[in-house]
Amino acid sequence: MTNTYYEFFCPVKVIAGKAALEHIPYELTGLAAKRPMIVTDKGVRAAGLLDPVIAACEESGLEIISIYDDVPPDSSTTVVRDIAAIYRKEKCDSIIAVGGGSAIDTGKAVNILVSEGGTDIAKYAGAGVLKHPLKPFFVVPTTAGTGSEVTSVAVITDEKKGVKLPFTSSFLLPNAAIIDPRMTLTLPPHITAATAMDAMTHAVESFTCMAKNPLSDAYATAAIKKVSQSLLHVMDNPKDSDGRLELAQASTMAGIAFSNSMVGLVHSLGHATGAICHLPHGLCMSLYLPYVLEYNLETIRQPLGELLLYLEGPEIYAATPASRRAEASISALRKLRDALYKRCQLPRTLKETGKVSEDQLDHIAEMALDDGSIMFNPKEVSLKDARAVLQRAWA
């Protein structure tokens, strides 16, 4: 399964660690930006997460010109147009997205409009439409999971047509991602768990799917090691900022890995389940991960076995015969899920979610089969196969 050819690209400057936010003013002035706009959501503002960002800028004499804090969980073309209008009216010259996947995607899309002009974001949908660099754009993630701060994709809903528009371009990548442990310190337990399992899934899938390559492998294994070592510790000590930083970095590393080597069936099933049953993405990832690995097992035995080292550490890896390591990796992930269930009832089966009925499985399977990430799953998936995996994940 080694690739004879691959590409790897990540031009995002990562600014990570204690007092990372205080680097924003310096980095912005380095790009000749003086009038930043913050794009965020109500939850982030209510949690007080904007305060340290604003304080860090004002202390350096950099004024935040405008704050838009009304990004919905599923961002739309209308929201993007409205924010772009404010940006223009206030004569801003750069964007700082503070938040999770939706705020970050919105920031990316707003950056397209304010850089390329116009009010119709749909015009720029698709791959490779953008041909020029955009305005200075910074991302401050407030969840540790999506990895959106290092991906070149944004998804925005077109409300009128009722479709999701994908935007793909390396110009969507932010100039800098600021990873500060203060931003994830107050994440509630179930979100901490679900988002960390999203990061774990990004890393595991990128390491076992078709587009794996030596560079993404290095990021993936490092991310798996960090999540394995820190997640339960953070669940038990939510205020531990070292642990929080470990998870945040793991999320970014896993993001770098999967944006270069893609994901597979876990995400296909997760995207379909999210759309049909409205379950959070991270929860779906955690739920499907072991079942999909079992489905792919014979195709990915070698790489999955290698992951045992990062999931369980050198002693257990060495003590496990090579022929049993792939199964042991799956057991390690199941053990982690059990531990998370004990701490915050993160569901392990579709039944445990209480939000899925068995008669929806056919629909989920059909939708998953049309999901783009299924292309990169190492084993071919038929409708029957997808349905069988869902059945195993049922209870």
Place this chain on the structure above:
Amino acid sequence: MLAKRIQPLAFQARRLYVELMFQVMGRALQAVSEVDSEVQGEAQALPKGFLFEMMVMPEGAKLIVEHIGNGRFHYHGGSAPRPADVSIKFKHIAHAFLVLSFQEKTAVAFANDRMLVDGDVSYAVRMTRILNRLESFILPKIIAKRAVKEYPENLHLPEKLISAAQIYLKVATHFVQTARA
């Protein structure tokens, strides 16, 4: 221009091969959509008038088919009546040659960044499944195995032989018709 002076014949042969394979695939796609219920089932989910294109960047050979309803495809040759809804673009003729000469699986070529997808990804995924089914039909099993991730289990020899014969027959007729026209 320098490369042209060095290996003109090899380059020309590769270009001709890709053009020919596009023609064979285009005709076979139309033929298989007339006989195979599985392909029809997959294609039925595509909108009527849906245009699918495979092309070599920047302005190389093209394969264009249209879904004309009820799961049937119509092969348009190398020129589209309007912009395609889904386009699979090989970055270079060398990459198209790797895939079309079955040295690199379609899915691997995707994974290796050999080609780009423009348009609705879910339709692109569906078209890839149809192309996989097509390849396992028209190619001898030993070559088909190299071209697709998994050879379909439900494609038993008699069915395959009969259908392949039907398709070859139809492809041949199409060739003759085009040659006459």
